[in-house]
Amino acid sequence: MTKHIALISEHATPLGIFGGVDSGGQNVYVGQVAKHLAAIGYSVDVFTRRDRPQLPEVVEWHCGVRIIHVSAGKPEVLPKEALLPHMEEFTTNAIAFMDRQWRYDLIHANFWMSALVAAEIKRQRGIPFVVTFHALGRVRRLHQGNADRFPDERFAIEDRIVREADKIIAECPQDREDLLSLYQADPEKIKVIPCGFDRSEFWQIDRFQARLSLGIPQQERIVLQLGRLVPRKGVDNAIRGFARLVEQHEITARLLIVGGESVHPDPQITPEIGRLNAIASTLGIGDRVTFIGHRGREVLKYFYSAADVFVTTPWYEPFGITPLEAMACGTPVIGSNVGGIKFTVKDGETGYLIAPNEPEILGDRLAFLFQNHSLLHLLGKQALRHVERCFTWQKVTSEIAALYETVLAGSKLVGNSMHELAAIASSFDAAIQAFQASKATLSEGILAAAKQLSHCFAQGGKVLICGNGGSAAEAQHLAAEFVGRFRCPYRAGLPAIALTADSAILTAWSNDVGYDDIFARQVKTFAQPGDILLGISTSGRSRNVINAFQAARQQNLSCIALLGGNGGELVGLADIVIRVPANDPQRIQEVQLLVVHLLCELVEEKLLTVPQLSGSKEPGAGSREQLSVISYQ
Numbered sequence: 001m002t003k004h005i006a007l008i009s010e011h012a013t014p015l016g017i018f019g020g021v022d023s024g025g026q027n028v029y030v031g032q033v034a035k036h037l038a039a040i041g042y043s044v045d046v047f048t049r050r051d052r053p054q055l056p057e058v059v060e061w062h063c064g065v066r067i068i069h070v071s072a073g074k075p076e077v078l079p080k081e082a083l084l085p086h087m088e089e090f091t092t093n094a095i096a097f098m099d100r101q102w103r104y105d106l107i108h109a110n111f112w113m114s115a116l117v118a119a120e121i122k123r124q125r126g127i128p129f130v131v132t133f134h135a136l137g138r139v140r141r142l143h144q145g146n147a148d149r150f151p152d153e154r155f156a157i158e159d160r161i162v163r164e165a166d167k168i169i170a171e172c173p174q175d176r177e178d179l180l181s182l183y184q185a186d187p188e189k190i191k192v193i194p195c196g197f198d199r200s201e202f203w204q205i206d207r208f209q210a211r212l213s214l215g216i217p218q219q220e221r222i223v224l225q226l227g228r229l230v231p232r233k234g235v236d237n238a239i240r241g242f243a244r245l246v247e248q249h250e251i252t253a254r255l256l257i258v259g260g261e262s263v264h265p266d267p268q269i270t271p272e273i274g275r276l277n278a279i280a281s282t283l284g285i286g287d288r289v290t291f292i293g294h295r296g297r298e299v300l301k302y303f304y305s306a307a308d309v310f311v312t313t314p315w316y317e318p319f320g321i322t323p324l325e326a327m328a329c330g331t332p333v334i335g336s337n338v339g340g341i342k343f344t345v346k347d348g349e350t351g352y353l354i355a356p357n358e359p360e361i362l363g364d365r366l367a368f369l370f371q372n373h374s375l376l377h378l379l380g381k382q383a384l385r386h387v388e389r390c391f392t393w394q395k396v397t398s399e400i401a402a403l404y405e406t407v408l409a410g411s412k413l414v415g416n417s418m419h420e421l422a423a424i425a426s427s428f429d430a431a432i433q434a435f436q437a438s439k440a441t442l443s444e445g446i447l448a449a450a451k452q453l454s455h456c457f458a459q460g461g462k463v464l465i466c467g468n469g470g471s472a473a474e475a476q477h478l479a480a481e482f483v484g485r486f487r488c489p490y491r492a493g494l495p496a497i498a499l500t501a502d503s504a505i506l507t508a509w510s511n512d513v514g515y516d517d518i519f520a521r522q523v524k525t526f527a528q529p530g531d532i533l534l535g536i537s538t539s540g541r542s543r544n545v546i547n548a549f550q551a552a553r554q555q556n557l558s559c560i561a562l563l564g565g566n567g568g569e570l571v572g573l574a575d576i577v578i579r580v581p582a583n584d585p586q587r588i589q590e591v592q593l594l595v596v597h598l599l600c601e602l603v604e605e606k607l608l609t610v611p612q613l614s615g616s617k618e619p620g621a622g623s624r625e626q627l628s629v630i631s632y633q
C-alpha cells in the first residue's frame with residue numbers, strides 16, 4: 001500500500017527561486033527529497049505557505065509529488081522571521097486539507113516553524129513526525145547575535161520539538177553535537193543524514209564548453225562564490241582572501257559572485273551586493289570581482305564547471321549544499337571549517353578547510369592551488385568521486401526512507417496498542433458502570449431467586465435452565481455449579497438440568513420440528529410439580545425461551561428470568577425477574593455471570609446450614625463433616 005508522506009516546509013517551497021534571501025538549500029532539500037521519495041514509491045505532498053494570491057491550492061509538481069499551498073496570513077511574500085504568528089492558521093488549514101485527503105502516514109517537517117505545525121498535528125491527529133531543522137535557533141543566535149531577528153520563542157519551541165519529534169535528522173555531525181549540547185536531545189532519536197546533489201542537475205561539463213557558454217575567457221583563473229547573498233555567508237571573507245591572491249601573490253584571477261534577488265546584480269534589490277562591492281573597491285580589486293546576479297539552477301552547473309576553485313567562507317553553515325554541487329561538477333572547494341562543510345569537504349583531498357575569518361589563509365591556499373595545476377586537477381577529480389560515493393540524493397533519500405520506516409514500524413505498534421488499550425479501558429469502564437447500576441437494583445431479585453431455588457431444592461424439586469449462545473453456556477455453568485459444588489467443599493449435588501446440553505435432543509427437535517420449541521419440549525418432558533424453570537436471555541426476546549416459559553406456566557412451574565435491557569416479552573412471563581440495567585449484551589452477560597455465582601453462593605448458604613455426617617470418599621473426609629441438603633430455611 002502506498003504510504004503518504006506530508007513534507008511541511010512553511011517558507012521554502014520547491015517552486016521557490018533559488019538564490020533569493022529566503023530561498024536556498026531548504027528549497028532544494030525539500031524538492032529533492034520529495035522527488036526521490038516519489039521515485040521509490042511514496043506519495044508525497046509538500047505543504048508550504050501560500051505567498052501569492054494566484055497560487056492554486058494544489059499543484060501537481062512531479063509524478064507522485066504535489067505542492068499544497070496553505071493559507072496563513074496574507075498571500076504575499078513575508079520574511080521568515082515574521083511567519084510565527086501565522087503558524088496557528090497554517091496548522092488549522094493544513095489539518096483541514098489533510099482531513100479531506102487520505103490518512104498521512106508520517107510528517108517530515110523542515111525548519112522549526114514547520115515542526116511546530118507537525119507537533120500540533122501529531123497531538124491532534126496522532127501522525128508521527130520526523131524533523132530536519134536545517135538551522136538551529138541557539139546556534140544562529142550564537143553566531144548572529146542581534147542580527148538574528150527570529151523571536152525568542154523559537155528556543156522553547158525548538159525544545160518542545162526536540163522532545164516530541166519521533167526522529168531528528170541531523171545534517172552533519174556538528175548538527176548532532178549542537179542538538180545534544182544545546183537542546184539535550186535524546187541521542188537515540190538523532191540520525192545523521194546529509195543533503196545530497198542531483199546527478200541529473202549537476203555533472204561535470206567540459207570546462208572549455210562551460211566557459212564558452214558563459215562567455216568566460218578560457219585563460220582566466222576563475223574563483224567562484226555562489227549562493228544566497230546574506231552577511232552570514234561571509235562573502236566578504238572570500239573577497240578579502242581573493243584580494244590577497246591578487247595583491248600579495250600577484251596572481252591574476254577573477255572572482256565570480258553568483259546570487260542575489262535579481263538577474264541583474266542590483267544593490268538596490270540586494271543590499272549585500274552594495275556592501276560587498278564597496279569592500280572589493282576598497283581593497284583595490286573592484287575590477288577583478290564580477291557580480292553575476294541571480295541565475296536559475298539549470299545553469300549553475302556551467303558556473304561550477306567553468307570555475308577553477310569554488311570558495312565558500314560562511315561564519316557558520318548548518319549544512320551547505322553548494323560545496324556538494326561544486327564537487328559534483330569536479331571543482332575543488334575551499335570552505336570554512338564549520339558545520340556541514342567540514343563534513344563534506346575532505347581537507348587536502350577534495351579541497352581545503354580553513355578558519356572562516358582568516359582570508360589570508362584563503363588567499364594563500366588559492367595561490368598554492370593556482371601554482372600547482374596538477375594538484376588542483378587531482379583535488380577536482382577526487383571531489384567528484386567523493387560526492388558520487390556519499391552524497392547523491394538517491395542515497396540520501398533511501399536513508400531518509402529507512403528512517404521513516406523505523407518510525408512507521410514503531411508508531412504502528414504504539415498506535416495499535418494505544419488503540420487497543422483505549423478499547424480495553426472503555427470496556428472496563430462500561431462493565432464497572434453496569435456492575436454499579438446492577439448493585440443498586442438487583443439485590444432484591446437475586447435474593448428472591450435464591451430463596452425460590454433453595455426452597456425448590458429443599459422440597460426435592462429440580463431446576464431446568466435454558467438460554468441461547470452465551471446464555472446457553474451460563475445455563476450449563478449454573479447447572480454445573482449446582483450439580484457439582486460451589487463454595488461448600490462437601491455436599492450432595494443439587495438437581496439442575498441445562499436444557500441446552502443434550503445435542504441429540506436439540507438437533508433432532510430443531511431438525512424435525514423446529515427450533516422454537518427445543519426447550520418447551522424438554523420442559524414438558526422433565527418438569528414435575530415444584531420444579532423451577534430458569535431462563536437466561538440478554539434481550540428477553542428469544543422465542544425458544546419464551547415458549548419454554550409458557551410451557552412451564554401451563555405446568556404451574558415457578559419461572560425465574562435472568563434478563564437485560566428492557567427484558568422483552570419474558571418480563572411478563574416470569575415470577576421473578578432479575579434484569580441487568582444495561583443494553584450491551586456483553587455487559588449484560590458479564591453481570592449475569594456474577595448473578596449466576598451469587599445464586600449458587602446464596603443457595604448453598606441457605607441450604608447447607610445443618611451438618612450431617614455421612615461416609616465420604618473425599619480426601620481427608622474421615623475427619624470432616626460432609627454437608628448435605630437437609631432443610632430449607
Ligand SMILES: O=C(CO)[C@@H](O)[C@H](O)[C@H](O)[C@H](O)COP(=O)(O)O
Binds near residue numbers: 469537542
Ligand atoms: O454470547 C453472546 C453475546 O455475547 C451470544 O452468543 C449471544 O448469547 C447469542 O447471540 C444469543 O443468541 C442471544 O440471545 P438472547 O440473549 O437475546 O436471548
Ligand SMILES: [Zn+2]
Binds near residue numbers: 470586589
Ligand atoms: Zn458472549
